[in-house]
Amino acid sequence: MSLDGSWPPEDFPNLKSSDGRVTSESTSDYNCLGWAAGEMVWWEPDPDDTYYWPPGAPRTYTLEAYIAAYKSIGYQPCDTAELEDGFEKIVLYRSEEEYPPHAARQLPSGRWTSKLGPYEDIEHSTLDCLRGDLYGQPFLYLRRPTTHPSPGAAGERLNPEKPG
Amino acid sequence: MTTQAVLSPKDEFQITKALLAFGSSELAKISALEYLQKADAQSYAIHLSLPASGTIAISYFGSSTRAELSIGIAAASSGIIDLANAERGLFEQCDKWTNYAVFGAARKDRETKAKFARLSQEWKADRHASSLARDLVSRPAYLRIIGMGRDALPLILQELAKAPDHWFVALKAIADEDPVRPESRGRMRDMTEAWLKWGREKGYVS
Numbered sequence: 001m002s003l004d005g006s007w008p009p010e011d012f013p014n015l016k017s018s019d020g021r022v023t024s025e026s027t028s029d030y031n032c033l034g035w036a037a038g039e040m041v042w043w044e045p046d047p048d049d050t051y052y053w054p055p056g057a058p059r060t061y062t063l064e065a066y067i068a069a070y071k072s073i074g075y076q077p078c079d080t081a082e083l084e085d086g087f088e089k090i091v092l093y094r095s096e097e098e099y100p101p102h103a104a105r106q107l108p109s110g111r112w113t114s115k116l117g118p119y120e121d122i123e124h125s126t127l128d129c130l131r132g133d134l135y136g137q138p139f140l141y142l143r144r145p146t147t148h149p150s151p152g153a154a155g156e157r158l159n160p161e162k163p164g
Numbered sequence: 165m166t167t168q169a170v171l172s173p174k175d176e177f178q179i180t181k182a183l184l185a186f187g188s189s190e191l192a193k194i195s196a197l198e199y200l201q202k203a204d205a206q207s208y209a210i211h212l213s214l215p216a217s218g219t220i221a222i223s224y225f226g227s228s229t230r231a232e233l234s235i236g237i238a239a240a241s242s243g244i245i246d247l248a249n250a251e252r253g254l255f256e257q258c259d260k261w262t263n264y265a266v267f268g269a270a271r272k273d274r275e276t277k278a279k280f281a282r283l284s285q286e287w288k289a290d291r292h293a294s295s296l297a298r299d300l301v302s303r304p305a306y307l308r309i310i311g312m313g314r315d316a317l318p319l320i321l322q323e324l325a326k327a328p329d330h331w332f333v334a335l336k337a338i339a340d341e342d343p344v345r346p347e348s349r350g351r352m353r354d355m356t357e358a359w360l361k362w363g364r365e366k367g368y369v370s
Contacts, residue, residue: 007267007292007293008291008292008293011292011293012293014364028327028328028330028352029328029353030350030352031296031297032295033348041350042297042350042351042352043350044296044297044298044350046297046298048238048333048336049342049346049349050297050336050342050344050349051297051349051350052350052351053350061298080191097345099296101294101295101296102295103295105292109311112328115238115295116293117292117293117294117300118289118291118300118329118330119293132290134293134294137294154305160263
């Protein structure tokens with residue numbers, strides 16, 4: 001697949017066709033927060049308990065709640081987005097909102113995979129290609145050992161290289 | 165008590181004729197008589213199952229003589245409209261069984277469906293690549309669908325049956341229930357199934 005998805009083009013003014021490829025059909029089945037965690041589940045800290053949010057993490061739309069959610073599945077903040085042997089990484093973006101508007105997951109190849117809202121997920125070579133008003137910019141990196149057990153509770157663990 | 169009769173009208177004119185025919189039948193007379201014999205009955209309904217056009221619920225409200233029977237007719241292409249729904253505003257009452265009532269209900273039903281279709285289309289076209297359902301369900305068209313109240317329930321469930329989507333916030337807001345089990349939260353297809361099962365149990369989905 002090329003990088004020709006159904007999302008509004010104006011959402012990603014810096015995304016070029018050479019930046020990557022579409023790796024799924026358009027679907028509302030999961031969002032970037034769940035996809036970054038390796039689950040085809042819609043993660044959201046809505047206070048009304050409509051969607052999944054890791055137990056123990058605050059159900060608030062705040063950076064602290066997002067970090068707590070990923071910590072609950074073994075991630076810890078780290079310094080860089082560089083590929084590191086023995087670790088898998090995710091990155092949280094930040095805009096003017098109090099919460100991170102996007103999360104991406106690093107693939108073993110060093111490239112990244114992102115679910116674009118209710119649209120497709122893509123594989124992309126850089127983090128900057130999603131920079132813009134909607135997602136802001138890469139802000140915080142987290143990593144966990146690749147030997148970390150699957151979360152399992154809310155959804156199936158995915159082969160991180162397998163297109164959705 | 166509910167009496168059911170299967171008809172096969174496909175448009176308003178035919179529906180009208182069918183209802184009039186049904187109204188003059190022995191079955192309808194017997195039903196009305198049965199109602200009158202039940203002094204403590206609060207309401208009485210006959211559901212006419214219309215394979216092509218949905219269900220029309222004809223409800224007789226409390227009165228002491230047949231002459232005072234008021235008849236309300238509510239029609240929907242999507243499923244059974246029960247008395248609880250009818251009482252929430254969709255219902256139209258008439259002093260007697262007339263074409264006006266039938267056409268009025270059919271027109272209202274048609275307008276409701278058209279409004280929902282337009283708002284639903286607007287909502288789907290108004291999406292950005294936000295990662296949060298909160299952003300998706302706070303769009304004006306979505307809020308107006310919630311504002312349609314219970315009229316929108318069968319239409320939302322129809323949409324949900326086509327494909328999982330973020331209708332859950334609207335469903336919870338309108339129905340004031342949540343049939344989704346905690347372990348299914350966030351699993352869109354499981355959530356969809358839970359709501360469709362709820363819709364079938366409540367008579368919103370056939």
